[in-house]
Structures are given as C-alpha cells and as structure tokens.
Amino acid sequence: MSFDVEKIRADFPALSLTVHGKPLVFLDSAASAQKPLCVLDALYRQYQTEYANVHRGMYELSEKATLNFEQARKKVQNFIHAASDKEIVFTRGATDSINLVAYTWGAANLTADDEIILSQAEHHSNIVSWQILQQRIGFKIKVVPVDDNGDFVFEEYLKLLSDKTKLVAVAHVSNVLGTVFPVKDIVEAAHKAGAVVLLDGCQAATHLLLNMQDLDCDFYAFSGHKLYGPTGIGVLYGKKALLENMPPFEGGGDMIKTVSFEKSVWAEPPARFEAGTPPIMQAIGLGHAIDYVRNIGMENIDAYEHDLCLYLQEQVASVGGTRILGTSAHKTAVVSFVTDFAHPQDIAMVLDQEGVAVRTGHHCAQPLHERFGVSVSVRASLGLYNTKEDIEKFIAALHKAKRFFS
Structure with missing residues (x-):
C-alpha cells in the first residue's frame, strides 16, 4: 500500500473536530494516539x-x-x-x-x-x-x-x-x-x-x-x-x-x-x-x-514520519528563543523544547486556543529533564496522520504565543 496521508486522515474521525473554532491539529500521539474507524x-x-x-x-x-x-x-x-x-x-x-x-x-x-x-x-x-x-x-x-x-x-x-x-x-x-x-x-x-x-x-x-x-x-x-x-x-x-x-x-x-x-x-x-x-x-x-x-506498512510509516520529524525539528528551531531537548541523528516522531519567552504551560494554553494539541510537563521523565537543566518542556509528537500543514499551523501558533508573551 502506498502512503496516502489524506486517505489515512479520513480514517480518523477525531481529526475532523474543531477546537475553539479552529480545526484540530493533534500533536500528542506520544501520549495516546487517535483511533481509526476500523478499530472503532x-x-x-x-x-x-x-x-x-x-x-x-x-x-x-x-x-x-x-x-x-x-x-x-x-x-x-x-x-x-x-x-x-x-x-x-x-x-x-x-x-x-x-x-x-x-x-x-x-x-x-x-x-x-x-x-x-x-x-x-x-x-x-x-x-x-x-x-x-x-x-x-x-x-x-x-x-x-x-x-x-x-x-x-x-x-x-x-x-x-x-x-x-x-x-x-x-x-x-x-x-x-x-x-x-x-x-x-x-x-x-x-x-x-x-x-x-x-x-x-x-x-x-x-x-x-x-x-x-x-x-x-x-x-x-x-x-x-x-x-x-x-x-x-x-x-x-x-x-x-x-x-x-x-x-x-x-x-x-x-x-x-x-x-x-x-x-x-x-x-x-x-x-x-x-x-x-x-x-x-x-x-x-x-x-x-x-x-x-x-496494511500501510511499518517501513512506509517509519520513512514518512522520519522526514516529517526532521521538518518539525527544523521549524521549531527556526523560532527564536527555543531550545530543543535532544537533537540526535537517530530520532523519531518527538520534538520537545523550552523557550526563553514563556513557561511551557502558558505556551500550551495559547496553542490550544489555536486548535493545537501538545503536551506540556515533565512527561513522566523528571530525571531526564533535570539532566537538561529544566523541569518541564513542550512536547510535539507525531502520528502517521500528521502533515506538514499541521506543523505549519503549530509553528504559526507558536509564533503567536511568542508575540503575546514578549
């Protein structure tokens, strides 16, 4: 099966939801992924x-x-x-x-x-x-x-x-x-x-x-x-x-x-x-x-998400005042970061108003956050249904948060 992300997205009812009048951009699959119709x-x-x-x-x-x-x-x-x-x-x-x-x-x-x-x-x-x-x-x-x-x-x-x-x-x-x-x-x-x-x-x-x-x-x-x-x-x-x-x-x-x-x-x-x-x-x-x-193929999923994760990491890094936790060459589907302009929880509140769902906190990994000198972070994580458009909406919302708190 070829990787058709729009066809995949149509299999997930939750992705058609709106949040605060904005289309849902779900970037919290590392916490729990949405469910396809075949499972439901x-x-x-x-x-x-x-x-x-x-x-x-x-x-x-x-x-x-x-x-x-x-x-x-x-x-x-x-x-x-x-x-x-x-x-x-x-x-x-x-x-x-x-x-x-x-x-x-x-x-x-x-x-x-x-x-x-x-x-x-x-x-x-x-x-x-x-x-x-x-x-x-x-x-x-x-x-x-x-x-x-x-x-x-x-x-x-x-x-x-x-x-x-x-x-x-x-x-x-x-x-x-x-x-x-x-x-x-x-x-x-x-x-x-x-x-x-x-x-x-x-x-x-x-x-x-x-x-x-x-x-x-x-x-x-x-x-x-x-x-x-x-x-x-x-x-x-x-x-x-x-x-x-x-x-x-x-x-x-x-x-x-x-x-x-x-x-x-x-x-x-x-x-x-x-x-x-x-x-x-x-x-x-x-x-x-x-x-x-x-049916989609784990190799296809891995390849698609690998490229998408690189794009996500590049886009987060392009926002001034951000610091990404973990920039390994061997990485998949997760980008966590902190900023010098707002607390992660404040950022998440602005993102939510824009329809963007991310996780903030220590992600049940306090010792790791301590190793990087922080207590909490913002985490954007990908699923097979995410797109570059999702990432662009997320980055636009992050820029809005930066303007609001700066």
Whole structure:
C-alpha cells in the first residue's frame, strides 16, 4: 500500500473536530494516539454481536470471542516477529508489563548483591517499579547517562556492566527526546555480561518495524493506546524459557491448572500471567489496530514520519528563543523544547486556543529533564496522520504565543 496521508486522515474521525473554532491539529500521539474507524467499528461490532467471556464457555458466542481474542494474540506475535504466541502476554498496559517483570522475574532472581542498569532517559514506570522492588531486596541501580544530543552514552554503559549486573532495563525510544537507542548493541553487550534485558517499547512500536528474534531481548513491553488501539491493553513479550520459569504476578481465575486448599498448580504461559477476565475487547481492538498499520506498512510509516520529524525539528528551531531537548541523528516522531519567552504551560494554553494539541510537563521523565537543566518542556509528537500543514499551523501558533508573551 502506498502512503496516502489524506486517505489515512479520513480514517480518523477525531481529526475532523474543531477546537475553539479552529480545526484540530493533534500533536500528542506520544501520549495516546487517535483511533481509526476500523478499530472503532470492530469494537462496536464485537460488543454488539460477538461479546462473551473467553476461555470459559462451550456456547457459540464464547467460542467466537475466544477465537477473536486469541487471534489478536497471534497478530501481536506476527507484528513483533516473536517465535511463538505463547510468548505474548496481554496486560493492562506497558506499566503493568514492566511491573509484571519486576515482581515475577525480578523478585525471584535479584538479590541484595546484584545490580541493575537503567538509562537516564527512562519513563518513570521503568524507574519507580524497580525502586519499589529495590526497597524490598536491596540491589543497586546504576544509570547510563545521555549526552547533550540525547544519545545513549554506550562507553559509559560498558563501564557499568559487570558480573553483578543481572538486568538491563532501558527504553527503545525516549518519550521526551525521540532518540532511538542502539538497543541491539545494548542487548548484545548485556548478554555477554550474563544479564537479562527488558526493553520499554512504548514509543517504538508505533513507529518502527520490530523483530524480537533479531533484537534478541528477553522482555519487550508496549501499550496498545499509543499504537492506535484502545486503552487498557498492553503487551509483554517474554522469551518462552524465561516465562516458563517465572511465578505468577497475580492470582485468580484462568491462571491455574488445578486448585485445592493444600496446593495450586499454575497454568502454562501466557495464561499464568493473565489472572481473571482479561481485557477482551481491548485486545481485539489492538489486533485491528495492528492490521491497520501493517496494511500501510511499518517501513512506509517509519520513512514518512522520519522526514516529517526532521521538518518539525527544523521549524521549531527556526523560532527564536527555543531550545530543543535532544537533537540526535537517530530520532523519531518527538520534538520537545523550552523557550526563553514563556513557561511551557502558558505556551500550551495559547496553542490550544489555536486548535493545537501538545503536551506540556515533565512527561513522566523528571530525571531526564533535570539532566537538561529544566523541569518541564513542550512536547510535539507525531502520528502517521500528521502533515506538514499541521506543523505549519503549530509553528504559526507558536509564533503567536511568542508575540503575546514578549
């Protein structure tokens, strides 16, 4: 399929909205992406004619729902090129996926003598989850810095790796800088040191072609709502051998083989990690979102967004008084910046009056903002439906904010 952005935009009802009398310019897809009609229609149809609980009924509706749910798992497997659909665990979101690894693999394998490595660019979910576990166990957390361009300082990473390193948990793409980290090299070096690797793929899954077998990471987490799917659904990819040796995260229905008051026997993965009624509709919606982006082609999306991101960065830099956080050559879909003429929240208020939606704040990455000497920033982030015209309207609104506050 050729990349026809106007045809793509027609698939997203929200893009036809007006805000304060102005056409909506949506530049906040890094927080959560808009949904195409195929996802919305599939959810409505599923609720209307094919809804039932899964893995529990012998009647037709339940069997249909189960089939659709498990087909969604298969779609995720194919999307990320995992070896088996048994390596795909449905969760409530990427934060849930990271916590699952922390409180199953981490709790079972980390000791007070161990070390784990994070990067300076991590989302809070990939920091706080480990700090909570650290309070219980006592292991050390080491941090790889990023340089002034926002690149992962690989030489420092190699210095931190040792025989004490048991886990490396880093972002694939920074949600603030847009930097694409050298994750394949990160994984290879970690494995040579005997460490397990968890990648936070929230900002990568929407923009990049993923191949778990090529990356060779041990765990990979991402959310559905950033990938044009529903909220309330996330994915944890885990290598089969690791999942099979991990204890459950939560107890409840469907994650057991047998239960007695003396002993319970756990189900095999992925059911072991999906206690209770799962996010059925959300998983099915994610499956349709994956169909949508795969029909367009992830390579096509990556190429289009790469050029658009370069244009966005150039245009922001052309506005006097702005400073972009992270100017790596390896970057996708996100441009965060500060100005010398207004606070980010004040800028956002003016942009909103012009119909432009961006995010302001620390973007759940306070340590990274501190590294660049600021507490908050303005973040403009792209989806496959954005255009140069969107960027031009955004820049015009930014100039208006500058005139207003200067």
